[in-house]
Amino acid sequence: MTDTTIPSKAAATFAFVRADEVAPEVLHDAFTAAFADYLIGPFQIPFTQWPMFLARQGVDLPLSRVALDTAGAPLAFAFVAPRPVSDRWRLATMGAVPAARGTGAAPALLDDFIARAAAAGLRAVELEVFAQNERARRLYEGRGFRRRHDLFGFVAEPGTIAPSTGGALHAIDMPHLLGWLKGAEQGIPDLPLQVTATTIQHGVDYHGWQRDGGQIVFSLPDETVMVHSLIAPREDVARTLIQTLAAVYPERRLRVPQLQREDLGGATLRALGAVPLPLHQQLMLRPL
Numbered sequence: 001m002t003d004t005t006i007p008s009k010a011a012a013t014f015a016f017v018r019a020d021e022v023a024p025e026v027l028h029d030a031f032t033a034a035f036a037d038y039l040i041g042p043f044q045i046p047f048t049q050w051p052m053f054l055a056r057q058g059v060d061l062p063l064s065r066v067a068l069d070t071a072g073a074p075l076a077f078a079f080v081a082p083r084p085v086s087d088r089w090r091l092a093t094m095g096a097v098p099a100a101r102g103t104g105a106a107p108a109l110l111d112d113f114i115a116r117a118a119a120a121g122l123r124a125v126e127l128e129v130f131a132q133n134e135r136a137r138r139l140y141e142g143r144g145f146r147r148r149h150d151l152f153g154f155v156a157e158p159g160t161i162a163p164s165t166g167g168a169l170h171a172i173d174m175p176h177l178l179g180w181l182k183g184a185e186q187g188i189p190d191l192p193l194q195v196t197a198t199t200i201q202h203g204v205d206y207h208g209w210q211r212d213g214g215q216i217v218f219s220l221p222d223e224t225v226m227v228h229s230l231i232a233p234r235e236d237v238a239r240t241l242i243q244t245l246a247a248v249y250p251e252r253r254l255r256v257p258q259l260q261r262e263d264l265g266g267a268t269l270r271a272l273g274a275v276p277l278p279l280h281q282q283l284m285l286r287p288l
Contacts, residue, residue, distance in 0.1 A: 014075055014105050016112060019064035022074065024050065027066065030074035034095030039133050040279060057081055057092040058198045064092075065112060067105040075100035078109040081193060083126070085185050088285075089117045090193055091127035110143055118288040125288065128192060128281045130258075137282070145284040148190050152266050153258035153277035156246075160273045161254065163247035167240050169209040174201075177208035180215050184231050190283060192259045195229040203228060209241060214265075216241040225249050227256045230265040238268035 019027060028050045035043035045053050054061070058081035067075045076096035080089050091113060096106040117125045128151060129136050172180070181197040193199060200206065200217055206228065208217045214232030218225055225245055232238035242265070245254065254274065258281045260266040270276065 014067040014069055014103070014108070016065045016067055016109070018062050019059075019066050019077065019079065020061035022066050022068075026074060027077065030066070030077060030097055031093075031095065033097045034077070037098070039130050052202060054079070056194070056199045056202050058083075058090065058193055059092050063089070063116075065109055067100075067109055069100075075103060076105040076109055078106075078113050080113065081198075083193065085182075086126075086189065087123040089113070089120075089122055089125050091125065092193075094127075107139060110139065114143060114286065114288070122288055124285050126190075126283065126285050128259075128283050130279050131282050132279050140284055140286075143286065145286045147282045148285045149261050149263075149283045151192060151259050151261060151281040151283055152256075153260065153280065154254070154256040154266070154269045154274035155277065156254040156269075156272075156274040158251050158253060160275075161243060161246040162272070163250055164240070164243035167211060169211050169241070169244055172208045172210055172215075174203075174206065174208070177206070177210075177215060177217055180208075180210065181217075181229065181231075184215070188231065188233070188264070190261075190285070191231070192261075192283060194257075194259050195231065200229055209244070211240055212237045214238060214241055216245070216265075218245065220249070220252070223252055225252045225254050227254065227260075230256065230260060230269075232265045232268070233263065235268055238265040239272065241265075242268060242272055242274075 028047050032044055059079045060082055063080040066077045069075050078094045079092040081092040083090050094106060114125055129140060178197045178201055181200060185191055185196050206217055206219050208215060214237035217229040218227045232241055258277060
């Protein structure tokens with residue numbers, strides 16, 4: 001069902017529809033086109049992996065919206081991920097196909113996202129954006145979003161981080177690490193969704209270690225240790241978790257995606273010699 005028809009600044013019109021009313025292959029094609037020239041390179045997801053991508057992003061298609069032109073073709077989309085623990089909606093991803101840029105479709109979707117969240121009685125809306133993506137960041141700042149945390153990624157070649165087993169770690173299975181993450185989300189505000197149980201529950205062959213109020217979740221693809229979630233408010237705990245990874249997997253490169261808060265392990269990664277990735281994200285919040 002069409003929500004509304006919005007006049008754009010260019011005097012064209014577009015209609016908003018729920019994302020679950022758009023054929024999955026059409027939505028996938030629009031996403032692929034929108035991110036073909038993405039800041040960090042083309043973002044291409046095989047259609048067979050499209051449902052898992054949406055699940056890992058926590059996307060609720062009925063809450064999400066797509067702007068269609070008068071012929072019914074997608075111009076832009078705004079995917080919504082509810083975050084009930086914090087009483088927020090997250091803008092999981094928003095984009096416009098190249099031909100629709102400048103039509104006002106994407107800003108109108110953003111305004112609609114904010115308005116619908118406010119009408120639903122939520123406390124705030126949130127998103128992540130690459131700090132170097134100035135066009136997108138200015139759009140969000142113009143709508144009242146403000147930076148809450150910088151989110152960095154890191155890489156450390158084998159031998160960079162001094163190995164250590166400075167204390168006993170508890171290896172845990174998936175149910176227990178997910179339970180820990182759910183508790184952490186309730187106790188630590190502003191965790192990126194991708195480091196919480198919403199995303200981590202979809203992982204395959206993930207490993208988890210805990211110590212003294214901290215947890216690290218990682219996998220072992222190729223010759224890499226990929227850290228999917230590091231939440232360690234205490235510096236000594238973060239150091240033990242990271243250095244034990246270096247001790248157990250001394251021949252593997254360490255990689256951390258651009259989701260790491262400085263105060264939950266990022267500062268420790270820096271101090272141990274991990275190199276920040278050239279681009280980083282900002283977690284932004286807009287109160288309602």
